[in-house]
Amino acid sequence: MNIQFDPRNNIVKLCLQGMGMDDSGKSEEASLLFFKAWSESTDDFERFLSAYFVARHQNNISDKLKWLEVSLEFAIKLNDDAVKSAFPSLYENIAKCYEELCDPDKAKRNYELSDSYKGTPSDKGPFYHGTKADLQVGDLLTAKGASNYKPELRMNHIYFTALINGAGLAAALAQGDGIERVYIVEPTGDFENDPNVTDKKFPGNLTRSYRSQEPLKIIGEATEWLRQSPEDIRQWREKLANNKGEIIN
Missing domain, CATH: 1.25.40.10 (Tetratricopeptide repeat domain)
Structure with a gap:
């Protein structure tokens, strides 16, 4: 389930x-x-x-x-x-x-x-990564990229989720003017629950958000997810701008 x-x-x-x-x-x-x-x-x-x-x-x-x-x-x-x-x-x-x-x-x-119950998540996916970058099947997504939420911050991990709509939101909020893309990805190494959301507002990791220091391999691209309206995006950006919490990198 x-x-x-x-x-x-x-x-x-x-x-x-x-x-x-x-x-x-x-x-x-x-x-x-x-x-x-x-x-x-x-x-x-x-x-x-x-x-x-x-x-x-x-x-x-x-x-x-x-x-x-x-x-x-x-x-x-x-x-x-x-x-x-x-x-x-x-x-x-x-x-x-x-x-x-x-x-x-x-x-x-x-x-x-x-x-x-602590340790490596048991989630089997499928997993998704949202971005505005134009990539191809077989490409590797790696860490050290700029944060979508604090562009001056270089991330030590690559982030992904098992919820396609969550990846779609990440694509909408990503830096750049490209087309919103949601790629189906496969972790090439160990991964863990994203500490930025786990046990914060809700118990555990209900958004099935993960991170890894190892690359993610693109194995496909999704085309159907819940698209955010311009007003939704504006509100999300406002929430992020007002967020007082620090990103756990």
Whole structure:
């Protein structure tokens, strides 16, 4: 099973609104939005996601543990590579709850489970890279290129995703005046979850975003993906310009 993370999903939007309230110091409003997301969830993915955010807003450790375990329960049922990327964080947070509840045996067990899910992602692709460069099948995409978001920054990794619409967005935001291109790529070496998005806003790496220091080989080109409107692109560029976070290079 492969979950297609969609920012247009109603539950995802409610969670994003809740995070926005949180960032503005409106904790009670955020909590209401997260509970609304839970009550309106219609499938296991939405329940996993909303329960995770409800858990984060619990002041009582026992309540926080309960909601984390609910989130984990639905994550396990999904049996999805992208959702599995949240397991290290989920198990670690559960372990911390057991520590606070003075149950060292369960804490140790959950820390061990957290560690067991860390490492090379199990995602089998297909993988995509969005750019405005005119390239050919067989070409290699390599690191040390300029960042799409901070042109003065040379990247130590080459980035890619298993979500074609994510690659399409990257192509739209890429530097240059060329045609937006989404290439189907094959990693030639080890790769890892992109730390710029993993466990940041959402648990794990739901956008299936990866990076490698080894080249990506172009094995084809995609032509169909969700195109961004000029207004969408303007808003994305504005968000990136206002982003206070540093790029983990």
